[in-house]
Amino acid sequence: MLNVILVLISAVVLLLMFQPRLTQSKSWQATLTPLSSIIGSGFLIIAPLLASVVGVYSPLAVTVIVVLAYAIGNVIRFNIIHAEPLLHDSKTHPVIYKIDLIANAALSFAYVTAVAFYLSLLSSFFLTYIGFSESPNLERALTTTIIVFIATTGFFRGLGGLEKLEAYSMSLQLSIVAALLIGILVYDYNFIATDQQLILDVKDRDWITKVCILSGILLVVQGFETSRFLGEKYSAKIRVQTMRRAQLISGALYIVSVIALLPIVQTLDLANIQIAEIVAATGLAAAVLPLMLIVAAVMSQFSAAVADTVGAGCLASESSRGKLSTNKGYLLVSLLAIMLVWTADLLEIISFASRAFAVYYLLQCVVAIIASSYHYKRSRRLNYYTRYATLAGILTYIVIFAMPAK
DSSP states (O other): OHHHHHHHHHHHHHHHHTSHHHHTOHHHHHHHHHHHHHHHTTTTTHHHHHHHHHGGGHHHHHHHHHHHHHHHHHHHHHHHHHTHHHHTOTTTSHHHHHHHHHHHHHHHHHHHHHHHHHHHHHHHHHHHHTTOTTOHHHHHHHHHHHHHHHHHHHHHHHHHHHHHHHHHHHHHHHHHHHHHHHHHHHHHHHHHHTTOOOOOOOOOOOHHHHHHHHHHHGGGGOOGGGGGGOTTTSOHHHHHHHHHHHHHHHHHHHHHHHHHHHHHHTTSOTTSOOHHHHHHHGGGTOTTHHHHHHHHHHHHHHHHHHHHHHHHHHHHHHHTTTSSOHHHHHHHHHHHHHHHHHHSOHHHHHHHHHHHHHHHHHHHHHHHHHHHHHHSOHHHHHHHHHHHHHHHHHHHHHHHHOOOOO
C-alpha cells in the first residue's frame, strides 16, 4: 500500500511542477538554475558522508554547512547589486575588475570539471544498472553523447532551451524527492516506535581532521553562484531573490534529508560509501524507492551538469566582454568537458575543482569588501568589512586544509 501511495505522491507533485503558473513564471525559471546545481551536487551523498565523519551530530553539521553556504551566497548577492555596476568599467575600477577576472578563471576551471564529472558519474551509474559496469570507453562515449546533446541545445536554443532541460529534469527529481522523504519519515516513525537504537560506525578521527573534512563537505552545497551569470535574461533584483529562494529550498531539503536518512544510513558501510548502495538501502523504507531513486540520481547529475553549463557559458561570455556569445560559450565549455572526459582522471582533478570553487568564493569576499567602500560610509562599511573578512578567513582555511572523507 505504501508503495502505491508514494508513486501517487510523486505523480501529484510532478503534475503540480508542470502547472502553467510555475512553467511560465520567470522567477521560477531563474530559481531552477541555482537549485539544480545545489541539489544535484550532493543530495544523495551528504547524509552518509556526514555520518561517516560526525555520526549522530550530522544534523548539527549539515545545519552549520547550510548556514555558512547561505552566508557565502549573501556575498554573491551583495556583489550582484553593488559590484556588477563597477565591473562594467574596468578602467575606472581596475583592481576590482582584475580580482573578479581571476575569480572567474578559477570558476571556469571548476565548472568545466564539474560538468565532465557529473555526466561521467551519470553514465557510470546508468551503465552499472544495466550491466555494463566495466566499460570505460562506453562510459566516455555515453558521457560525450550527453554533453553534445546539452551543447547543441544551448547553441541552437540558448539559455531558454537549457532552462527547459533543467525544468524537466528538476521537476522529476523533486517529485521523487518528495516521495522519498515521506517514505523515509514513515520508516523513521516505525524505527522510533519499535525502540530501535541509532548506531553509526564512525571512524575514529581527531577533531582537527573532522573539521578539515567538514570544510570540504561545504562545497557539496555549492551552485548558488550560477545566478550571478544570468544577467543577460534576468535583472539583478530577480537573480538576488531567486538565488535566496534556491538556497532556502535546498537548505531545507538537505537538513531534513540528513535527519530523516540516519536510520537508513546506519545500515551502510560508511568506510566505503557507494551511491548504488545508498539507493538500494532506501528499499528498507519502501520497495519502490530504489527504482525511483535511480531515476532521481540520473536526473540530479544531469540537471547539475546543465546548470553548470549555463553558468560556464554565461561566464565565458561575460569574461570576453561580449566578444564570445553565450551560445558559443556553451559550445566551448562542452568541448573542454569532452576533452577532460577522454584525457583526465576526473576523480583526481575533482578535488582541485572543489578548491577552485572555494577560491572563487574567497575572491568574491574580497570583491565585496572593495565594493562596500564605494557604496557605504565608514560607519556602515566596518560592519561589511568584518562580515566578509570573517568569511574570507574561513574560505582561506578551506582552500588550504579541506580534505576528502576516506
